[in-house]
Amino acid sequence: MASWNCAGAFREKVHRVLELDADVYVVQEAEPLERYAALLPADSSTHYVIRPGDPKGVLVFTRPGYALSAAADDRAPWYAHVVPLTITTPADGSVDLWAVWTLDASPTEAAYVGQAHLALDHLEVGIRPGTVMIGDFNSNAIWDHERRRNHGVLVERLAEHGLRSAYHHWTGEAQGKESTPTFFLQRNAAKPYHLDHCFTDLDVVDLRVGTFDDWSGLKAAGGVSDHVPIVITVRVD
Numbered sequence: 001m002a003s004w005n006c007a008g009a010f011r012e013k014v015h016r017v018l019e020l021d022a023d024v025y026v027v028q029e030a031e032p033l034e035r036y037a038a039l040l041p042a043d044s045s046t047h048y049v050i051r052p053g054d055p056k057g058v059l060v061f062t063r064p065g066y067a068l069s070a071a072a073d074d075r076a077p078w079y080a081h082v083v084p085l086t087i088t089t090p091a092d093g094s095v096d097l098w099a100v101w102t103l104d105a106s107p108t109e110a111a112y113v114g115q116a117h118l119a120l121d122h123l124e125v126g127i128r129p130g131t132v133m134i135g136d137f138n139s140n141a142i143w144d145h146e147r148r149r150n151h152g153v154l155v156e157r158l159a160e161h162g163l164r165s166a167y168h169h170w171t172g173e174a175q176g177k178e179s180t181p182t183f184f185l186q187r188n189a190a191k192p193y194h195l196d197h198c199f200t201d202l203d204v205v206d207l208r209v210g211t212f213d214d215w216s217g218l219k220a221a222g223g224v225s226d227h228v229p230i231v232i233t234v235r236v237d
Contacts, residue, residue, distance in 0.1 A: 001234065003196060004210075005029050005101070005136045005183075005227035008056055011036035013224050016215075020231050023063045024087055028101035028136045028227075030059040051080045051103070058083055058101045058135070065090040068097075071126075080105075082119035082133075084126075093236045095202070096128055100135030109147055113139035117149045120157055127161045132234065134198040136183075136227065141176030151175070155199075162201040166232050167194075170207040180209045184216045187226050196230050206233035 002022035006013050010030040017025055018041070030036075033048040040046065043064040050057030058081045060068060071084035083099040102115040110118060116137060137151070144150040155165065155175060168175060181192030189212050210228030217223030 001097075001132060001134060001198075002026070002229050002231045003028075003099075003134045003136070003198065004229035005196070005225060007225040007227065010059070011039065014039040016224055017229070020229055022231060023066055023089075024097070025059075025061050026097075026099045026135050027059040027061075028081075029056045031056055033059065047083070047085055047099075049081055049083050049099075057081065058099050060085060060097070060099045062087070071123075079115040079118040079122070082116060082123070084123055089236060094130065095234075095236055096131040098123075098131070098133040098135075100133060100137055100197075102136070102138045109149060113137060113151050113154055114147070114149055116154055117157075120154070124157070124161065127163070129162070129201060130236070131161075131163060132198065132200040132202065132232075133158065133163060134200075134230070134232070136195060137197050138195050139197075140178075140194055144176075158199045163199040164201070166198040166200055166204045166207055167209070167230070170204055181212075181228075182209060182230060183227050184212055185226070187216050187218050187223050189217070196227060198230060198232050200232075200234060202234040202236065204232055204234055207231070 001024045002020040003026040005028040045068040046061040067088040081101045085097045087095045102112045105111045139151040144152045178194035182196035183193045185191035208231040215228040
């Protein structure tokens with residue numbers, strides 16, 4: 001499973017994300033689906049959500065053989081975007097997927113990681129074994145002092161449901177002490193942050209994070225986004 005904030009113009013970058021060779025892709029900041037649908041793999045299952053009035057949203061698509069089905073409340077207006085879906089595998093296994101791209105909102109307490117908290121308030125009663133919550137959370141424990149419902153509290157709330165950070169479990173690093181960034185402010189290698197996360201109760205058997213040289217940097221130098229992808233492989237019974 002791969003997650004990547006493409007920073008817009010996804011129609012020009014579809015080939016790059018397909019290089020990740022994942023079964024399921026979560027793409028943030030993608031323009032409306034019709035602009036690149038023909039470039040996606042044939043027989044791919046797709047789901048796209050955009051907040052009214054916004055130019056970009058969240059795209060989820062799969063390798064052929066996998067199927068996506070949407071939860072009833074995936075367009076709830078009080079958070080954007082935490083999109084609950086179910087993935088059915090070719091072997092008839094299933095995984096609950098929450099595709100994430102948190103956005104600004106008012107008041108400040110509801111912005112960014114606050115959107116994830118609002119979604120959890122509404123959706124946590126439905127959390128089942130076999131869940132993956134993945135995407136651009138726009139949050140990190142380094143900013144926990146700025147708000148009450150912060151990243152650290154979100155980590156704790158998810159842990160109560162058995163969901164742990166795949167990156168932190170895989171690396172043994174502490175929240176807020178990440179050695180591998182996923183975002184470079186202004187596409188500058190000297191301004192790194194770790195903002196993209198995956199929480200799951202499934203066994204993670206591989207985890208990769210893209211590099212600045214391969215994905216980021218200035219457009220003139222071949223950079224395609226200010227984010228790099230995260231790719232995880234989980235064991236599904």
